[in-house]
Amino acid sequence: MFLIMEALLLTVFVMAEENRSIKLNSGFEMPVLGLGTWTLTGETCENAVYEALKSGYRLIDTARYYGNESEVGKAVARAIKEGICKREEIFVTTKLVPWTSTPEDDIDDSLQKLGLSYIDLCLLHQHGSASGDDAVYRAMCKAVKASKIRSIGISNFYTGKTVSHFINDFEIPPAVIQNENHLKYQNNTLRDWAAKKGIYIESYYPFGGRGHTKEHLENPTVLEIARAHGKTAAQIIVRWHLQAGYIAIPGSSNPDHIAENFDVWNFELTENEMKKLSSLDTGRRYENW
Template identity: 35%
Template sequence: MASPTIKLNSGYEMPLVGFGLWKVTNETCADQVYNAIKTGYRLFDGACDYGNEKEAGQGVARAIKEGIVKRSELFIVSKLWNSFHDAEHVEPITRKQLADWGLEYFDLFIMHFPISLKYVDPKVRYPPGFTYDGKTVVPGKASIQETWQALEKVVDAGLARSIGISNFRAVLIIDLLRYARIRPATLQIEHHPYLTQPQLIKYAQGEGIAVTAYSSFGPPSFVDAGMDSAKGVPSLFEHDAVVEVAHRHNKNPSQVLLRWATQRGVAVIPKSNNQNRLAQNLHVNDFDLSQEDLDKISSLNKDLRFNDPPSYGVNIPIFA
């Protein structure tokens, strides 16, 4: 079953449900992507930082070679890492990432964080992560305006069809929209019932920027990543409110968590290393929650953010 799509302000259609590639291991990534395409996924959310773009590309190439899908039916997302924000590094790194995927263009290329870090030569270390030398976080000098304008040139060069932003608060978007020649097509944010951010979503959608939720299930991804921020936080899969709604609709709690977003026009990109869960996560748009159900789930909000750089030792408090 194909996912419904959202029309972006760039004119392209983006699937409402995609497959997230963070922490998909190098050993399993090619098969996971290939199997996800066979299962019906068309959007893949990758990034330099995930360190698996070559393998993801191998999965895509296999599916195209076998005639399961055409390139034009896929929606491939990648992200510009913080170490490549200086204008002169944006296009070269985009070309490297495209070469890793084996693609000629990205459907969407996103500024991963509003953080510029000192350049790390990919020949020295790739992906570089948050540190300059494996130990120290060294800020870079690029402004968001410089980086955004370089991303606009990536679109001009035909390397990306749409460009977007991630981990931006509203105030940064308000500023960016003053100078953007090409408006961001999407905003990717942490969004789950413990962190609902209704004003940010309303503002972005009101400006014609599609919102994509990451980490829709809340804690488990960050527990997998060994982050302290998620330790001991009650699972949303077992939360009474979510379980009650799921039972009533004869769905799994995971499907209710994803539908809670997609029904409000928020795209989702769940990650799973498990074939059954991966299939379940795609089939979330064939039922509707009542307004009461949506409100009940939204009321679980605690403004609890797991992906906050200071919580993992990067002292750049972008959400302060």
């Protein structure tokens, strides 16, 4: 019996290890679980990113709009200097706003602030004017050819129709679409459509976002499943994202919560539990970006 249990545990562990990253259509590997840094600033941001890297995270998400690229860069440099990780192990995402008139210069500025020679993933942050969107996307394609960016994508685009423009009208298709996704808004239609195109969906607000976290973490279905696994509600929600095929970037400045959100590799949700969680979908987003 002991040998059987040991084999089962090993199987779960190995499977979890294999699922920690996915290969993008750009050919590069991307971790499926990372730290979001929206609203984190100054030393709070730097310390959160550093603690995340210490806890095992290798995906860090920032944006020019957040105003914290320098702090993210400092944390990454600190972790590398201390031997916590190597640059090639870290996957840094940043985003460009569509209303900029200098997207090429913005990419160079982000590289300087991050202290990096290349950005792993750069996203068009959200829809602006058609000309603004196209200018940013063209600049990102150009930066890929110059080896300043490895993979590109878009954020806050929620239908196949709006995404198709970036697939059909540019040389390099999006590798990732970063959107609001959580138990109450799952957008399986876009996820399944994008998968057929070789594009992954990344979830920001995996716990519902600020102002809605409590209703997610205190949901009776989530708590029931958490008790069954001896896990926290947050860990159940993160695990649901990963098993549902999403990349997830929960944000936190609390070192304990950062570590807790990453401790999801030693268990699996059952098919029935996944169905229960999927049934919580209301089809409504909290934001209108």
